[in-house]
Amino acid sequence: MTGKDPSDLDDIKAWWRRLKAPGFVTLPLPKTSRYSTLAAEAEARELLAKRGLPATTSFAYWLKQRGSAFDYYDSLKTGLVLHWGGDHEVVRAVLGDGPSGFAIADGGADGPFVLDKAVILDAEGFPDPDDAVGVRQLLERLAPEDRKVRELPVEPLTEAEEAWLHARLREPFDVEEVAGYVNALERRQALTYDEADRLLTAARASYGKYLRAWGGLRNLLRALLRFDHPEMPAAFAEYGPFGQWLLREHATESGMAVARGMTLGGEHSAVSAWLANHRALRGTDAGGAVAAIAPDLLELPAPERDEAMRALYSDAQWAVATGWPNVSASGARLGATIAAVRLALDERLPHDFRVMAGRVAAEWSTVLREAVTGKHADYAARIGSTTEELTAELDRFEAVAADLLEGTGPDLTAHPSELRRAWWSYRTLDETDVAWLRGRIGHPETGLQGVAFCLELLYSHGLATVEDVDALVPRWKTVLAKKYPTQWTLWRHPMVTLTCLARDLGHPLTDALDKWWTKAAPRWKDELFAYTYLGEPDEDRASRLWKQIESGRREPGRITTWVLMRARLDGVTPAVAADRLLASSLPRHLVEKVLIAVSDPAQPLWSHGEYDRVRGWWDRAVEIAENPELSADARGAGVAFARAHSMTKWPGQVFPPPTDTDVAAAREWLAGQGA
Numbered sequence: 001m002t003g004k005d006p007s008d009l010d011d012i013k014a015w016w017r018r019l020k021a022p023g024f025v026t027l028p029l030p031k032t033s034r035y036s037t038l039a040a041e042a043e044a045r046e047l048l049a050k051r052g053l054p055a056t057t058s059f060a061y062w063l064k065q066r067g068s069a070f071d072y073y074d075s076l077k078t079g080l081v082l083h084w085g086g087d088h089e090v091v092r093a094v095l096g097d098g099p100s101g102f103a104i105a106d107g108g109a110d111g112p113f114v115l116d117k118a119v120i121l122d123a124e125g126f127p128d129p130d131d132a133v134g135v136r137q138l139l140e141r142l143a144p145e146d147r148k149v150r151e152l153p154v155e156p157l158t159e160a161e162e163a164w165l166h167a168r169l170r171e172p173f174d175v176e177e178v179a180g181y182v183n184a185l186e187r188r189q190a191l192t193y194d195e196a197d198r199l200l201t202a203a204r205a206s207y208g209k210y211l212r213a214w215g216g217l218r219n220l221l222r223a224l225l226r227f228d229h230p231e232m233p234a235a236f237a238e239y240g241p242f243g244q245w246l247l248r249e250h251a252t253e254s255g256m257a258v259a260r261g262m263t264l265g266g267e268h269s270a271v272s273a274w275l276a277n278h279r280a281l282r283g284t285d286a287g288g289a290v291a292a293i294a295p296d297l298l299e300l301p302a303p304e305r306d307e308a309m310r311a312l313y314s315d316a317q318w319a320v321a322t323g324w325p326n327v328s329a330s331g332a333r334l335g336a337t338i339a340a341v342r343l344a345l346d347e348r349l350p351h352d353f354r355v356m357a358g359r360v361a362a363e364w365s366t367v368l369r370e371a372v373t374g375k376h377a378d379y380a381a382r383i384g385s386t387t388e389e390l391t392a393e394l395d396r397f398e399a400v401a402a403d404l405l406e407g408t409g410p411d412l413t414a415h416p417s418e419l420r421r422a423w424w425s426y427r428t429l430d431e432t433d434v435a436w437l438r439g440r441i442g443h444p445e446t447g448l449q450g451v452a453f454c455l456e457l458l459y460s461h462g463l464a465t466v467e468d469v470d471a472l473v474p475r476w477k478t479v480l481a482k483k484y485p486t487q488w489t490l491w492r493h494p495m496v497t498l499t500c501l502a503r504d505l506g507h508p509l510t511d512a513l514d515k516w517w518t519k520a521a522p523r524w525k526d527e528l529f530a531y532t533y534l535g536e537p538d539e540d541r542a543s544r545l546w547k548q549i550e551s552g553r554r555e556p557g558r559i560t561t562w563v564l565m566r567a568r569l570d571g572v573t574p575a576v577a578a579d580r581l582l583a584s585s586l587p588r589h590l591v592e593k594v595l596i597a598v599s600d601p602a603q604p605l606w607s608h609g610e611y612d613r614v615r616g617w618w619d620r621a622v623e624i625a626e627n628p629e630l631s632a633d634a635r636g637a638g639v640a641f642a643r644a645h646s647m648t649k650w651p652g653q654v655f656p657p658p659t660d661t662d663v664a665a666a667r668e669w670l671a672g673q674g675a
Helices: 008-018 037-051 064-069 088-095 132-142 159-170 180-187 193-213 217-227 232-239 242-244 253-264 268-282 286-298 304-320 334-345 351-373 385-407 416-425 430-440 448-460 466-472 476-480 494-505 508-518 523-527 530-535 539-551 556-570 574-580 586-596 615-625 633-644 660-672
Strands: 024-026 058-059 080-085 102-106 112-116
Touching: 024 037, 024 088, 024 615, 037 058, 037 080, 058 088, 080 088, 080 232, 080 466, 080 494, 088 112, 112 132, 132 180, 159 180, 159 574, 180 217, 193 217, 193 232, 217 232, 232 242, 232 253, 242 253, 242 268, 242 385, 253 268, 253 286, 253 615, 268 286, 268 304, 286 304, 286 334, 286 351, 304 334, 304 351, 334 351, 334 385, 351 385, 416 448, 416 615, 430 448, 430 633, 448 466, 448 494, 476 494, 494 508, 494 530, 494 586, 523 530, 530 556, 556 586, 574 633, 586 615, 586 633, 633 660
Parallel strands: 024 058
Antiparallel strands: 058 080, 080 112, 102 112
16 A cells, blocks of 8 residues: 555545435544443434434444554454444435445344445355455454454354365465464364364464464364374463463363463463363362362462462362352352352361361351341252251351361461451450461461461560560561562551561560661661551650651551550550540541541551451441440441441441341441431
């Protein structure tokens, strides 16, 4: 194309401007804001009103994102979708066949029109193989894709279509140009062994180490897997981690070996394919497959072991519940919860795996029992069981839960959101909890996040000791003194907590810690330094922190630290110290959040993410509202907070999950407050 030749877009624009008819208008070419049909329809209403046309006037338009239908040179590279409103027949008549050299496909009364280049087809309806536009249109029909779905459902090929596609792969071919033929055939599992063999050889020769860049590789891998081709393992290794999703489609011994190798090599989500292949090839249930796979995962070093076990549990849970309806009861997926109970009871499984399942089952068991004996009493029959059988399983689980979970704790390498859920079970600590937390602090496998979680709990409950500091002396520089995002957690950076504890205890490590905080590097610690003032607080540090807050550094963590300092210095509860701040010039919403956060001095909250969906925040709000030591203003803030909480509005979003009885009691309490 020369600079003087009109592009496809030029031709379409010229045609678009000529489209005029009674009872019909075209919207201008799409603006940046026209990304949805709703936006376009609103634009159409404004245009009709501006021109004084009836609201029933028909119109047509295309969306801004459909600009991707054109390439860099404004040539049409795929069909341009034309949306419309009003009378379909009117729009159809006005659009006609499109501009010269183009054609329009009618999507019917419920679909859009599609404008594309006109092509010449032979007597059987196929384009010339050298007609790039015709071939592209044929392949779009035979192997449609969508950016959201990737692969849309396909209809079976006719004999003529299949023969035409196979013919393209018999001729001397350019491997880059035949990717579409490969996709169209293998989407129907129609590639032959010989075709797959030749294609792999040609693709490797053409792409070398960049084999994954070839557009037909995904479906070629499917064919190699289907044929259990000897080069299949090597081809999957060349494709990389995304191949894991294909390995579940055809169970073979070599495919299972590939999935196992990927999993143990660090691609832990490939355990899903390993599990599926094992079940299909060995005829085992989900528990039997887990019993065979888990020992290999437990040999991995931490934290890879924990990540792999989490992936295995997630897949095993859904494998147990395959085919069960997904019914929500107060936010609980009943099938997933029943699966957790059954996995926790399965004595074939390793203890560590049963503990993972047991912690989930323990969190949801009360909600599950209420659901399957109440509003979801029909659920048992829908999964081929009875209510009596399900409740008996729950009885067996609850009988062994204490022994199963004794001396255990949450997965300290899990995502912080999972640990935040576990935080609430530690509002009080018994001897077993203390022993576990202390043991994890001193364990060499416990990383930065794990130490932060455990040390904060012991410190906030006043149970951290010199021995805990001693356990961290060899590791504080190598493990703790690293950047760690604590903004959305309930615990502080472990260097903050360790410093506070060392100061309170007068530990010899204090001097080394103080020197570390005053060094110029690393810079990330500067924002956290003020939090250390809580350790061995004095009036000077309290005054410095208050000046920081007054100067505009008003994040909840600083205010919480100051409140806890004042409580220790003044000999009052943290809630009383926070109550005094309600009369200050600080933003009231911040003070109210801190008031709720410190209502339990044994578990102050350092972050405020998701506070209106957390059961603990409801409990704290109630305590503030009922605390006779506090002012009427503070108690009213507690009631107001409870009124806005999801506990009584959207209990299905609350964790830990409340039962219907809990929700009813909460609503009754709120009604009693005149709210």
